[in-house]
Amino acid sequence: MQKHTDIATYTEITPTAPIYVGQHGGRAKCLQRLVRLDMPVPRTIALPFDKVQAIAAGYPPNTAAMIAEFGEDALISVRPSSEDPDWGGPRAILNIGMNDARHAALCETEGPATANALYLRFIQAYAVHVARLDPDMFDAPILTPCADDPDLSKALATALRAYEDETDEQFPQDPARQLGEVLRSMARAWAGTTARLLRQAKGAPEDAGLGLVVQQMAMGIGSGESGSGVIQFVNGTTGEPQITGRYKSQSQGRDALGAKSEAIFLNKDPRGTSLAEILPEQFEALVRFGKLGRERLRDEMQIEFTIENGELVILDAVRVSRTSAAAVAIAVSLAEDGIISREEAVLRIDPRALTEMLHPQVDPEAERDIIASGIGASPGGATGKIVFSATAAQASLAQGDDCILVRRETAPEDIRGMHASVAVMTEKGGMTSHAAVIARGLGVPCIVGAHGISINHRDKILKLPDGRFFTEGDIITIDGTTGEALAGAAKMLDASLDGAFTTLLEWADEFRDIGVRANADTPTDALTARRFEAQGIGLCRTEHMFFEDDRLTVMREMIFAKQPEDRRASLDQLLPMQRADFIELFKIMQGQPVCIRLFDPPLHEFLPSTREGMRELAESLDLPLSDVTRRIANLKEFNPMLGLRGVRLGITLPEIYDMQAQAIFEAAVEASKHGDPVVPEIMIPLVSAQREAELVKTRIDAVASAVRFATGVEFTFRLGVMVETPRAALRAGDIAQNAAFLSFGTNDLTQMTYGLSRDDAGRFMSDYVQQGVFSEDPFHVLDTDGVGELLMIGADRARDAREGIMLSLCGEHGGNPESISFCRKAGFDYVSCSPYRVPVARLASAQLAIADPKPE
Template identity: 35%
Template sequence: MAEKIVYMFDEVDPSKFSSTEDLKIHFGGKGAGLANMTLLGLPIPYGFTIPCKYSLSYAETNKWPDHLKDQINESIAKLEKKSGYIFGDIEKPLLLSIRSGAPISMPGMMDTVLNLGMSKAIAEKMAEKNARFAWDSWRRFIMSFSDIVKETGREPYDEIMDEFKESRGKKLDIELNADEMKDLGELYLKKFHELLDKDFPEDPWEQLYASINAVFNSWNSERAVAYRKMNKIPNYGTAVNVMRMVFGNLNDKSGTGVLFTRSPMDGEHKVMGEYLINAQGEDVVAGVRTPISMEELKEEQPDIVKQIFELANLLENHYKDMQDCEITVEDGKLFFLQTRTGKRTAGAAVKIAIDMLDDKIIDEETAVLRVAPEKIEELLHKRISPNEKKLPIVRGFNASPGAVTGRAIFDCGRAIEEKRANQRIILVRKETKPEDFPGMIASIGILTSRGGKTCHAAVVARGIGLPAIVGAGELEIDEEKRTASVGGEVKFKEGDLISIDGITGNVYIGEVEVVDPEITGEFSRYLVMCDKYRKLGVRTNADTPQMALDALKNGAEGIGLCRTERMFNAKDRLPKVVDMIVAENLDKREKALDKLLPLQRQDFIDIFKVMDGKPVTVRLLDPPLHEFLPDYKSMVVEFTELRVKGDKGKRFKELEFMLKKYEELKEENAMLGHRGVRLGNTHPEIYKMQVKALIEALIESQKAGVDVHLEIMLPLVSHVNEFIRLKELLKPMAEEMLENADLVPKNPIQWGTMIEIPRAALTAGEIAKEAEFFSFGTNDLTQMTFGFSRDDVEAKFLTKYIDEIYPPIMKDNPFEHIDIEGVGKLIEITVVDGRKARPGIHVGICGEVGGDPHSIQFLHDVGLDYVSCSPFRVPVARVAAAHAAILDKKNV
């Protein structure tokens, strides 16, 4: 018996799948939604689905599996019987839509062909009953087929449309009459032949098979690959859904719309959406016309809106989550074409999760999992200050939150170039199209003059967390001249600095004053709820009292890494550091260190005060000494200029001395050189000064009533003897100071190290006999495990490994998450061996893995005690840690 490949919508039994996710992985999100809507009795256009896995096999072999063609033909026959229309028939033609549908929603990334099955003869026959509708559908099909199947893009046809409307003094396509639509069809046919050197195919079966192949291929389009990479979506493939066409462009009792069962912007519990009268679905997402709201539609068609709301709520109750639905009304009859879990802002995600929890629709664990950790960063975006005096030049729809300032760029290719040059740019377009995605992710914000809150730009921006404003209709964007005008006056041109506020929808010229976000209300409640479930502690990397304060506001439970070298870099102390470095004997170096001691001591006092009652891990000096000296190239240039002038005065001698010192200290590979404990062992006076400052700060702080939990970290240990020697030098000194001050620390001082060298990981059992804590330094450990110099490889070949070489050598940048096979194994060895040698040892990790779910899950599974990240990312880490604990409990 032949393998079943093609499934009619009513042949899919969702109950046979373990979860909705499993159903989606097999039939794609759209196919799963259509199967469920069929089961629930919603009005949908009948059709069939080809499961996702066949797009993957097609990508490998460029061939269809046996029996696929036969089963497609059989399914078309079933469609004909069900609908009463005949595929390819002139009198009663069955017209189809061919839609992709990936398991995980990828808005705007995949391809759709509408009105398939038309020919010029069919259009002429249809025109006898409704001429404008017939010719509009025909010209749409030509453009759709050319764009999606023949990969010409739609721009050549958009240009024809724009020129055609301008020549007739019309602004919108809806204003064109039947004869004009027919003329457009002829122009489109001519353009098709011009682009492809062949006539438009009018055989419906040829159209169908080619369109199915196009949907298969869309899974590996540049924009789809970029979207999957950004969102870490597995290579599931895409399903193909073939459905009977229903026509929103039939007449003024017809239309198309997109709706959400709750607001995707703020989570408000009301059905909201947008609707275009006399249009097809692509018009809404493309933003070619500004749609009306559901409230406005309700005034004109209350019965339809009532039905829409009832069925939308039915879907939300079934899925127990906010739904994003696509609808079409054909001559007063409602059809649902799609339902999927709706993309939403982080603020909306939090509110919806809390509201559904309060309404007992979902439980607490589900509520926690409803907000993706990486989305939390959206809630930490800045917004325009209420004190800002500048007036906006225009206002659009607030599509995705956040306030940003950047250079206006009107072209996606240029946006990508500017990103590579480390420029912050805002992409300005009339509307965005799916192929614009690489340019969108190269930007820090999006601004369009067309579209509503459900257009392509809005949905994609919300999905990737980009501030966005769409539908700024008063803004006249000339993409060719690269200018933006209001009322005929050019307000800004390419390269000008502009600001957008995705919360209010306001657009400004130049830079504006912004304010920091606050953790209050439902967001605060959500984070507290996450804290109930997580087992990983969350600390922060903080080198100043202000950083520590910021981290506390975000929920940090201590400082996991205080980098003392950052304190050395302050303007008031760098000259003193230089004096210490260039000192020609121990006596002079100690005198220079004596000047630094009170400054370091006060830093520690201030930090202890802020972190009262919470652990503070202080890393003693880590980088090589030459990094604190003035820039070598600048000194050489100045020295050479003085020598050429014959000026051998005081400045010449200073530079001569400093250059000599730099030459003595510099190393061929400083990352593997004289730094960390190596520096501490050869110049123990430096570490002695730092420990003295720490103990004096502890004494003063504890006497002032501050609860100090001090952990002293010796960095870059590779051999246990490095640690032993320094601890034997420093710990007795600290104990003597405490004894002389007649003070017993309320909390014992802990001595530990940062594991950032593979040898330290492999000999963790030996080091743990001496150290009371470990902390992993992800940056150096990754560099040394891979043999990569991060500063070099990211700029030179790592992106080629990931993005350009096929198949890719590496899937992801190992500096952005834990590399499980390499770095991860070293971490696991360290934890296991360390705890065998010292059961009470605590282990943390420092780096920006704090918000990466992939890394957090691994660290949770290995059993680390805490992660430490920047103050900004502390809330992200809290959420990611809660997700890890809940998923571990559920065995996911």
């Protein structure tokens, strides 16, 4: 004997019924709201999550009682109702209750053509989505009348016979059985592994529930004017007010959207007939319902409707599908109209969605010939011709051609090529690899860790996993948002930095309680940071200033100098260049703090790695090639990341930091003549011991005194330390005695804590995350357990040793909402991130402050 659930399994949706999003799903709750607004919604009952789960487990509801709710002759539909509509769900099934007897009755009242179409549509949906039969046997073309089957009677007979042949039984005639099988099929589909993985990819929890709504059919097919359509009142791409949608006569559900050639416009349109012309009263009612829905449901809704013999019926309403730009425009418009508060407008936007607005994007509707996939390390889209070297990229820029730099991996010497490119793709790397970090700073779309591609730099060939070849000069498109490279030039959408974007961020700034600075290495970066209203520069990596052609030669001369006085002679040539850079930075950021990190990378990064490059260097320095190759070999390190770099260079070759400090102080003096006094912040990189900070501080203080004496101008500065080694975090109390601030560089700190190379981890990181070794890529989302504990230890010990010390995070994690949440709870003063991530950080910080305000 079949068991039924022993308590009431459904609730009729009425204005006062106990319908809850967390129990019945978003669609059920929305239908109740439509009923409360007196919209003409057909009779509907809702099954809650637990009952649908019971159905999947083999405990069906009393479907005969459910059918009785609608009457013996009624046709009904079943639609999914998940908690969040974006999580999806099984396909809706229409016309449940159609059988031979109901078909015969409809033939009498509506005619054979209408009856055949309704019955055939149900058989097709039931066979494919409930009985799981071969879709090709019940393909959509059988629903289309033709010359030898104008009323679909032959198609109907064919479908019934096919069902019986495949199942060895007659098509189900009992409406209660039909409904029971539909409910069981939809419940089990939701519980399946594929469906669970798909909705988890959209952010749904593993145990997300599904409700089902059973609704009386509005036919949409009949002798009088009948049909179905969908209408919305804003443009889903821009968010601007605009009536869009379609209506198709003699149709059901969302048929109008799938057959636009046969559908008509809604509003009056010179291109053809409109619903406003043939059914003006019904159209005006839809417009009225749309306005009412916006005001009372507090969002822009897309309304699904049916016309049944001239009568308007509202079947459903869902949030308008929208781009990020439209989402911002809609939220701001609703707040400005007083429908929602500013706080709610700020909370409605996913911070990461802003990245899509800052750059041109590949049109999501465009066709895609995907040639490679990897990690989308810097968002946005760009089209250009392939180049395989920085030199080729610069040549392409000089010719006025857009180019995409394709490399196995990038190095500091590729920076000029990255500047010249509209996008970058690398075979290796992860979210914090060199290519990823620099591309985000430049606002250039970037893909790293492209799976399966093979690059032959000598022959200038890109080989794809499918065997195709691309050569230098071929056109491709990079989608840094999705991590896909496409063949040819794809259709693009423009960036969307309009008034709504600015307004939303102004509101965000009213609520946030943690500072947001930008990592900016050049005047261009600083201008971008200023444009996005960063509260200063939290990290200026000075080494990037030395890769310009005129400076690189002098830098190499300094590296090859054998005596301190020779090094100083080369550095004297670099001094005015550095000073000019800093003057421009200070002027751009006038009134805002600028934190300058002293020279960090190992010296070999400034030297050529190819035989041809070494020969050119020997000629420029007038040295034997053997001397150049020997010097480069001597500077080569087994593990450069842990070698002679950062403060270690500053102590062993102090002339470098002396020159930089002098340039900073002289620039501060000059820039202060044109506005507010500049108070530069100087940051020492890679410190692990108190004595390192003491030695550098002594020399910098001496340089400051010398500049004060030489210029006759008093100025102040702050000296701090970049905490990027575990020992620095553990000994932060000692180090803080010589530092006015500590800035945690979580890129290197994560590498050293894990013992992982951020450039190589991308090869296996996805496997680690999938198998639960790491919950997330620690180079993408801050590891709050391990690295986070080091940050907390460092912060606590620094505060204990020095009251009022400023604390910040300046790694790429600074633009990540989860990392900002950690920093805010830890009491950090600010976070710093790439200029193009500043808007994301501003919005995320505001949302955290609204959701969890700090005590007064």
